[in-house]
Amino acid sequence: MTTSKHGIDVLLEPSLNKSTAFTEDEKQLLGIVGLVPDVTESEDLQLSRVMLQLGHKTTDLDRYIYLANLLDHDETLFYRTIMSDPARFLPIVYDPTIGEVCLKFGHLYRQARGMYLSITRRGKVKEVLRNWPQKDVRFICVTDGGRILGLGDLGANGAGIPIGKLQLYTACAGVPPQYLLPMYLDAGTNNEQYLHDPLYLGLRKTRPSKEDLYSFVDEFVDAVQEVFPKCCIHFEDWTGVDAVHLLERYRDKYCIYNDDVQGTAGIVLAGMINAAKIKGTKLSDEKYLFLGAGSAGIGLANLLCSALVEEGLTLEQAQSKVYMFDINGLLESTRTDLVDFQQVYAHKHAPTRDFVAAIESIRPTTIIGASTIGGAFNQKVIESMSRINERPVILALSNPTEKAECTPEQAYTWSKGKAIYASGVQFPPVKFGGKTYLPGQANNFYIFPAIGMAIFATQASRVTDELFIEAARAVADQVPPDLLQQGLLYPPQSNILESEIQTAARVAKLVFDSGLARVSAPLTDMVSFIREHAYTPEYKQVVAEVAAAA
Ligand code: NAI
Numbered sequence: 001m002t003t004s005k006h007g008i009d010v011l012l013e014p015s016l017n018k019s020t021a022f023t024e025d026e027k028q029l030l031g032i033v034g035l036v037p038d039v040t041e042s043e044d045l046q047l048s049r050v051m052l053q054l055g056h057k058t059t060d061l062d063r064y065i066y067l068a069n070l071l072d073h074d075e076t077l078f079y080r081t082i083m084s085d086p087a088r089f090l091p092i093v094y095d096p097t098i099g100e101v102c103l104k105f106g107h108l109y110r111q112a113r114g115m116y117l118s119i120t121r122r123g124k125v126k127e128v129l130r131n132w133p134q135k136d137v138r139f140i141c142v143t144d145g146g147r148i149l150g151l152g153d154l155g156a157n158g159a160g161i162p163i164g165k166l167q168l169y170t171a172c173a174g175v176p177p178q179y180l181l182p183m184y185l186d187a188g189t190n191n192e193q194y195l196h197d198p199l200y201l202g203l204r205k206t207r208p209s210k211e212d213l214y215s216f217v218d219e220f221v222d223a224v225q226e227v228f229p230k231c232c233i234h235f236e237d238w239t240g241v242d243a244v245h246l247l248e249r250y251r252d253k254y255c256i257y258n259d260d261v262q263g264t265a266g267i268v269l270a271g272m273i274n275a276a277k278i279k280g281t282k283l284s285d286e287k288y289l290f291l292g293a294g295s296a297g298i299g300l301a302n303l304l305c306s307a308l309v310e311e312g313l314t315l316e317q318a319q320s321k322v323y324m325f326d327i328n329g330l331l332e333s334t335r336t337d338l339v340d341f342q343q344v345y346a347h348k349h350a351p352t353r354d355f356v357a358a359i360e361s362i363r364p365t366t367i368i369g370a371s372t373i374g375g376a377f378n379q380k381v382i383e384s385m386s387r388i389n390e391r392p393v394i395l396a397l398s399n400p401t402e403k404a405e406c407t408p409e410q411a412y413t414w415s416k417g418k419a420i421y422a423s424g425v426q427f428p429p430v431k432f433g434g435k436t437y438l439p440g441q442a443n444n445f446y447i448f449p450a451i452g453m454a455i456f457a458t459q460a461s462r463v464t465d466e467l468f469i470e471a472a473r474a475v476a477d478q479v480p481p482d483l484l485q486q487g488l489l490y491p492p493q494s495n496i497l498e499s500e501i502q503t504a505a506r507v508a509k510l511v512f513d514s515g516l517a518r519v520s521a522p523l524t525d526m527v528s529f530i531r532e533h534a535y536t537p538e539y540k541q542v543v544a545e546v547a548a549a550a
Pocket of ligand 1: 147148149150239240241259260264291292293294295296297325326327328369370371372373397398399400403423424425442443444445
């Protein structure tokens with residue numbers, strides 16, 4: 001790695017800084033002799049110091065702050081730390097800790113990361129984007145803070161989400177961090193608490209009309225095409241309606257996707273594929289009832305229908321297997337409050353606001369919670385599903401933890417061990433009736449980093465639903481049969497990097513086969529091709545530009 005930086009500036013650049021690991025030659029050439037301790041430590045020794053210091057922290061929030069500070073100083077050591085034990089560190093840099101971080105974002109703020117683009121900059125978005133120091137940006141993860149996790153409108157406090165999300169691209173799938181740009185589009189907030197908080201970091205005004213917001217997003221999306229032409233835009237945590245509408249607005253024109261809609265759908269589809277394997281059925285043998293018809297629910301229903309069509313059903317047959325229930329009850333044909341994308345799931349059925357009554361009448365094999373309502377799958381719901389089904393499939397996807405529609409313990413206990421269960425957050429194994437059950441985490445971090453890696457390596461021009469279905473199949477195929485029998489629907493997190501490289505390779509193959517790649521197909525096998533593009537958290541030799549020229 002060559003740099004024009006010298007002296008203290010080398011230490012202030014997190015992607016160059018090796019803190020206590022510079023060699024004597026590097027210290028001499030970079031002019032940092034005396035600016036760091038006079039040792040050359042190994043990366044393992046550095047990691048052991050980080051672990052020691054983390055061991056003194058008593059809460060995950062404190063561990064998050066420590067790691068954020070580490071990233072501000074030494075990027076390689078940060079990624080080395082979180083990639084050394086993903087099962088331990090992903091819940092700290094992302095969900096569930098990130099929920100608490102966002103709630104307190106303005107209070108915890110120490111240093112800017114990513115970009116903050118306010119609606120007041122309309123007309124000048126391109127100029128603002130050009131302020132970003134990296135010229136080759138491949139991914140922007142963007143939120144307007146409209147619906148952060150299950151926590152609602154957090155406005156600028158939602159800026160923590162794109163930061164964490166993009167760290168997972170690197171930690172889970174090896175996308176090099178220098179190509180990633182977290183972005184907060186500030187169009188105001190309707191959150192009264194933050195509007196009156198002196199430490200709030202966003203615009204102090206309520207959200208604009210939909211037309212105003214969309215014209216701002218239009219300018220942003222167009223500007224990205226010009227300033228970062230190889231960039232894929234990942235939309236994250238917008239309100240359900242905006243998420244679906246903005247995806248439709250751009251998906252056929254640009255390289256964009258929405259993780260809440262498509263990533264969630266991909267990971268839940270992977271779980272459904274494996275639940276069907278456990279039951280010895282096909283996806284098209286099942287009947288599905290959703291609690292929640294927002295961006296996550298609708299995205300999943302749509303992707304599920306595409307997968308059912310791939311199994312041989314017509315689109316109408318596929319849609320007839322999917323029922324949805326939202327805050328106003330069952331989606332059915334007499335409802336007048338539904339938006340366009342919900343109407344295809346509003347079948348002929350008597351109106352009801354009683355979820356258990358809907359279960360008894362529709363007799364689903366699978367219920368899917370994407371409602372943000374913790375505890376909504378109560379004992380009556382689980383017992384009703386267990387009466388109707390030998391192996392009821394219960395997917396409680398809402399997060400953070402307290403928003404899960406039910407816990408695995410509740411699902412296994414109330415179903416007397418019959419449930420096949422997964423949630424949106426990590427829960428520990430459950431012992432019931434002398435058996436140990438392994439609840440899976442239907443977290444989209446199994447999908448979007450792998451999709452990201454495949455897009456990065458192939459420079460894909462579009463992100464289609466078929467890529468997410470292929471990713472779902474690849475994830476499902478990686479659960480060994482013995483773990484499947486213990487109820488585990490997803491691969492273990494401990495090996496997530498290897499798992500995502502395999503998934504990315506399958507997605508990349510489909511990108512090439514579909515003619516969406518903007519690079520030539522590799523001569524090597526696809527897994528090696530992905531590995532060649534993957535970041536490893538190891539220091540590279542740093543060479544001063546002057547010395548290199550000499
Ligand atoms: P959204 O706000 O777009 O939709 C929520 C839906 O739940 C709406 O249809 C609403 O009518 C319905 N709802 C609200 N209260 C209800 C009630 N009392 N009874 C029945 N339905 C009710 O939210 P979105 O984006 O669809 O997300 C939903 C949840 O899914 C969130 O908690 C989010 O964190 C979670 N999620 C989980 C992911 C994962 O990886 N497991 C990924 C993305 C989202």
